[in-house]
Structure formats: C-alpha cells, structure tokens
Amino acid sequence: MAQLRNREEAFKKFESLVCSYKGKEDLLYSSNEAKTRLLLIDEILEILGWDKSSFNPETYIPKAGFSDYLLTIDDNPRLVVEAKRIGDTFRTAKSKLLKREYEVRYFKRAFKSSFSDVIEQAKDYCIETKVPFALLTNGAEWVALQLLTLPGVSIDTAKGICFRRSLSSTCFGI
Structure with a gap:
C-alpha cells in the first residue's frame, strides 16, 4: 500500500508540474537545453524518485565526453540521462508510434538522424560507465x-x- 501511495503521490506531483506550465508553452519552447533541464527534467527525475544528491550533471566520461546526467545510487553509476531542449531531436516520427515498446533500430529509423546521433552519444556514455540503461x-x-x-x-x-503523450498531449501540444 505504501508503494501505491508513492505512485499516487508521484502522479499528483507530475500533474501539478504539468498544470504549472499550462498556458506557458512558449516559455518552454523558447528555452535552451540548460533551462529545459532546470524547469522540467530535474523536476521529473525527482518525481521519479531520484534525489538531487544523486544527480551528477555534466560528468566527464573519458573517451565519451560530458554526459548531461549520470545518476547514481550510493555513488555507483546507475542511469545515463541525455537531455535536449523541447523541440529538438524528438521531431515527429516518420511513421506514427502505435505502441510504447520498440527495438532501438526502430527509433533510429523512425526519427530524424539527430535522434540516432543522441542514441550513439548515450551508448558511448553507457559503454564507458558500464551502465546498461539510458533515458533520452x-x-x-x-x-x-x-x-x-x-x-x-x-x-x-x-x-x-x-x-510521448502523457506530458506532451496534456500540456505541450506535441
């Protein structure tokens, strides 16, 4: 039951965040990547249960460069997060997404080449940190x-x- 309450509480926080930007879409669409991270991504990561002390923004990863976030648990890397500004990279897929789960090759084909570049960038971070999962x-x-x-x-x-739809269609009209 405590877990259910946590999910419900997280969903309420998420809804509150979405509502706080209703009618302010221009602010979000005019934001650069850093502001997008500050206004949305940091907040959603916290809602998902990540404590800000586990955020390691702009972590230098030898042979790969700087990751936007390297999330840790007990100082051990657990998740790579690659952030972009709203409107970048996630342009409408060439074919309509009808489900939620796809193979990585589908994401590379369905979206513009810039999305494939982001996947490759995140893959390099994952390989170098030995973290299997990434959020884009x-x-x-x-x-x-x-x-x-x-x-x-x-x-x-x-x-x-x-x-795509839970946040986008509710508030941002994507």
Whole structure:
C-alpha cells in the first residue's frame, strides 16, 4: 500500500508540474537545453524518485565526453540521462508510434538522424560507465533504452520504451 501511495503521490506531483506550465508553452519552447533541464527534467527525475544528491550533471566520461546526467545510487553509476531542449531531436516520427515498446533500430529509423546521433552519444556514455540503461529526453518526451547488451546481442535489437503523450498531449501540444 505504501508503494501505491508513492505512485499516487508521484502522479499528483507530475500533474501539478504539468498544470504549472499550462498556458506557458512558449516559455518552454523558447528555452535552451540548460533551462529545459532546470524547469522540467530535474523536476521529473525527482518525481521519479531520484534525489538531487544523486544527480551528477555534466560528468566527464573519458573517451565519451560530458554526459548531461549520470545518476547514481550510493555513488555507483546507475542511469545515463541525455537531455535536449523541447523541440529538438524528438521531431515527429516518420511513421506514427502505435505502441510504447520498440527495438532501438526502430527509433533510429523512425526519427530524424539527430535522434540516432543522441542514441550513439548515450551508448558511448553507457559503454564507458558500464551502465546498461539510458533515458533520452527533452522534458516532454522520454525514451528509455537498454544500450549495453549481452555479448552477441546487437544494440539495435535491444528494447526501448517511449513515453510521448502523457506530458506532451496534456500540456505541450506535441
């Protein structure tokens, strides 16, 4: 029951965040990546249960560069988050998304090449940190991908989950 209450509480916080931007979509669409992170992504990560002390923004990862976030638990890397500003990268898919789960190769084909570039960037961070999962987001849309796979398994056949409508259609009209 406590877990259910936590989910309900998280959903209420999420709804409150969405409502706080109702009618202020221009503010979000004119925001750069840093402001998008501050206004939306940080808030949603907290709603999902990540404590800000576990955020490691702009973490330098040798051979890969700077990750937007490297989320940790007890100082151990657990999740890579690659952030973009609203309107970037997550342009309408070439074909309509009819379900939530797809293979990584579908995401690469369905979206513009810039999305494939973000997947490759996140994959490099995952490989170097040995963190299997990444979130790619612009604050309104979220794609969770497994970017480290078992030996012999292609990243392109790994599964990913896309969350597009819950935040977008409610407030941002995406």
